[in-house]
Amino acid sequence: MSREQAVQNVLREDAELRMRARERQREQGRAPQAGPQLMQHVDNPQRLLHELQVYQVELELQNEQLEAARAWIEAALAIYTELYDFAPVPYLTLNRTGTIAEINLAGARLLGSERARVIDKRLGLFVAESDRSRVAACLKSLYATQCDAQCEVTLVARDGTRRTVEMRTTLANDGESCRAVLVDVSERSARERQMRRLADAFTLAPEAMFISDHNGVITDINHAFTALTGFAHDQVAGQHRRMLSCESRAPGLDEDIMRSLAINGSWSGEIWHRHRDGDVYRTTAHISTMPDSSGAQTCVTRFARHD
Structure with a gap:
């Protein structure tokens, strides 16, 4: 949208708002009077009062619009929060150092800990020591190339349960954090290991x-x-x-x-x-x-x- 179009839109919205304000005045029994802008009638008390009433109604309408917008935003945020928190797929937000800024419930369950205990912790703390370098390399590639990156690592929960996951990352809009999804591939990895063992048994x-x-x-x-x-x-x-x-x-x-x-x-x-x-x-x-x-x-x- 060009600057001229934006200006025209603002003027059109302002005119529509004043028209609605005058209509509300008529509904309230206050007949509107034609006249120029407010500051041009400081020497005419009656006209000035009329313009003040118009502005008051305009402010009321603007406040109603703001309340409606706020209600819509709150409803959208509630929907987004529910979708994020209760999604069956583990989602999390990491900063450049791999610290967990946000995580949903499925992600916390996969890490084997409560969400409050996970926030502000390094993801590497939940990764097998031998795989931590893979996480670092994945994030380094993501921020260096600004292209999606992924790696396969083993997560170790507090109770010792080990799960193989594929971590897929994409850069956030701020460029300083990333969104990550953890896909549990434990069964697939187990099948691949079994296939490798069978292949070795056949070959040897x-x-x-x-x-x-x-x-x-x-x-x-x-x-x-x-x-x-x-x-x-x-x-x-x-x-x-x-x-x-x-x-x-x-x-x-x-x-x-x-x-x-x-x-x-x-x-x-x-x-x-x-x-x-x-x-x-x-x-x-x-x-x-x-x-x-x-x-x-x-x-x-x-x-x-x-x-």
Whole structure:
């Protein structure tokens, strides 16, 4: 809005207010009289009295507007406070040093303390010592770049309960504080740790193992597989498991395996494989089906050389 438009708006509002004031005078039985501004009639007591009455009504109307605005602001503040305080997601306001200036009830519960005991405390006091540098780095990045920053840290409550959270921060309008939301990702982190443990168990297992999809295409192998077959990951990934077969393979074996997997979810027996260098060897194998992260069926094959 330009300055001229702002001035026109003020003049229009002032004219509307004076019109409402004169209408209220008429309603109160005081007939308004046409005349110039107040200071031009200091020598005319009757006209001066009329202008004073108009100004009095204007002040009354302005006071009513202010009261209405105050009531609206108080109602809006109450709604905002309720939304903030009782939101199910933990919210807090931090200053540049990481001190908690504001926090809602969900945030206080996550920290395992009453809200009054949390205000003016450093957030780092509730963070695992090994993760405090992450909080500092996150805030440093936020204020330096003025771009949203986030980090994953472990919170330690007063009773020792540990929760993994993702802290997402955004700069406040004053540039001296920030808004933060704490998202509890404990279950997700636990699943990720479990997946890493399973991946390590697969990779480091003493048995040769490979994973194939429902079409028989190899998706992953472990170290023991390479040691036994001579094939590296990039040489077999995306290839059908038939690449390991040889002429000594029993006729109809693949059909028997697929039938057993469909009925029982597993198959065990002997399979002849071909080494990368061409040698043929006999293995004892166990194949089982299991769903992947998307729910699709995959096959895990474990086998060992049978001399």
